[in-house]
């Protein structure tokens with residue numbers, strides 16, 4: 001990338017018209033800036049992120065935002081994964097959904113990302129096979145009829161490797177003239193003639209005014225790369241800019257809580273073991289967001305109060321219970337059949353216990369009894385969410401869900417004996433939502449000049465895939481800018 005000089009006083013202001021603003025400094029946003037400045041070195045590029053800059057992040061903190069985003073800062077295991085973007089789901093999907101990139105073309109771009117990260121200092125070597133304990137766990141899952149989701153070959157970057165690579169990438173971007181604005185949440189987006197106008201606010205009271213965050217910014221092209229946790233915001237932003245957005249069926253279910261020792265056989269090998277099984281009626285039933293020694297908490301999402309997990313990064317600080325969601329992800333066809341009622345479950349449970357989650361013992365779910373305060377007080381597993389209301393949720397989910405759940409948890413019990421116990425706690429509702437955003441092959445949406453990339457747009461599920469999306473979007477913006 002050619003070097004540019006930049007005036008020290010060149011702070012982001014509402015008067016300046018950027019060539020490109022990139023919302024999200026995760027791998028997708030970073031690689032988009034890299035590619036745009038490589039192909040069109042004169043571009044004025046600003047990356048905006050609600051989180052902190054690299055030097056203010058900490059590996060002990062599970063916060064997913066800031067320079068480097070979620071995966072490259074907190075995780076760091078590199079793998080190519082599904083060789084298609086967007087990753088095609090195993091259940092039926094939107095009729096228009098086609099890969100923007102696949103096969104050899106994807107492999108070439110993924111190799112490019114891998115080589116770039118290596119050149120930046122991410123030196124770990126590729127391991128062709130999973131480590132022996134993981135290989136055994138995959139075999140045991142398969143014997144229990146579960147598909148263990150993992151991807152090899154892979155290489156795991158050390159914390160030092162990640163910091164070196166992220167720091168070197170930042171230096172390259174700064175040298176090429178990119179600017180960064182941290183602690184700035186993009187609240188709203190609107191069209192401004194041929195370009196875009198963004199309304200911003202400090203991401204937290206602590207950041208208020210600290211970096212001189214302008215209330216407004218303008219750009220000729222806009223890339224939205226807010227990551228998985230920004231998907232709901234992305235849907236709103238894309239809609240307000242007139243881009244086509246389509247809802248996928250709600251992925252719904254419950255969140256389990258069991259003694260950490262019961263789930264240790266799985267989480268000792270991999271802190272977030274993802275297991276899944278296809279049902280006969282076009283749904284995937286799966287584990288989601290496991291938090292070993294973590295907590296259950298209620299969060300507002302999608303206009304509902306839903307059960308979420310809080311991970312505890314430091315092993316010595318973990319609590320006595322592990323929590324994992326068991327979600328059903330219906331396909332489009334399944335959602336118009338037996339998997340119809342996903343969104344309704346959240347609504348009904350929220351009406352039943354406003355502002356609190358429902359918690360029920362698994363034994364009571366099976367018997368069709370409400371769990372009482374006394375039964376919960378006497379239960380072997382203590383609820384980590386003390387605000388959850390002991391009550392009933394068994395009657396809210398369909399027979400299809402419980403059939404799939406019972407089958408799934410019986411298989412899981414072969415890997416984590418004791419998970420299918422009467423004292424296991426079941427919280428509800430749990431829900432995840434996804435949207436489809438039609439784009440061209442360089443990730444431009446149906447609104448000219450508006451691009452989106454990465455996990456938030458449902459295109460990727462990992463660092464390398466999200467980075468490849470970034471390269472495509474960077475090329476797309478360079479082309480749009482001319």
Ligand SMILES: Cc1cc2nc3c(=O)[nH]c(=O)nc-3n(C[C@H](O)[C@H](O)[C@H](O)COP(=O)(O)OP(=O)(O)OC[C@H]3O[C@@H](n4cnc5c(N)ncnc54)[C@H](O)[C@@H]3O)c2cc1C
Nearest residue numbers: 024026050065066069070071075077186227454455462463
């Ligand atoms: C704990 C954890 C560990 C992971 N480990 C791995 C791993 O080892 N290997 C792997 O391949 N994948 C891993 N992943 C998945 C990986 O995070 C993603 O695939 C990848 O980070 C996606 O990159 P992204 O750029 O799309 O989004 P992200 O990395 O999530 O970055 C999005 C950024 O956008 C910012 N943002 C969002 N909304 C706004 C807004 N409105 N205004 C301003 N800023 C905003 C956020 O602050 C964030 O920094 C992990 C995920 C998590 C949560």
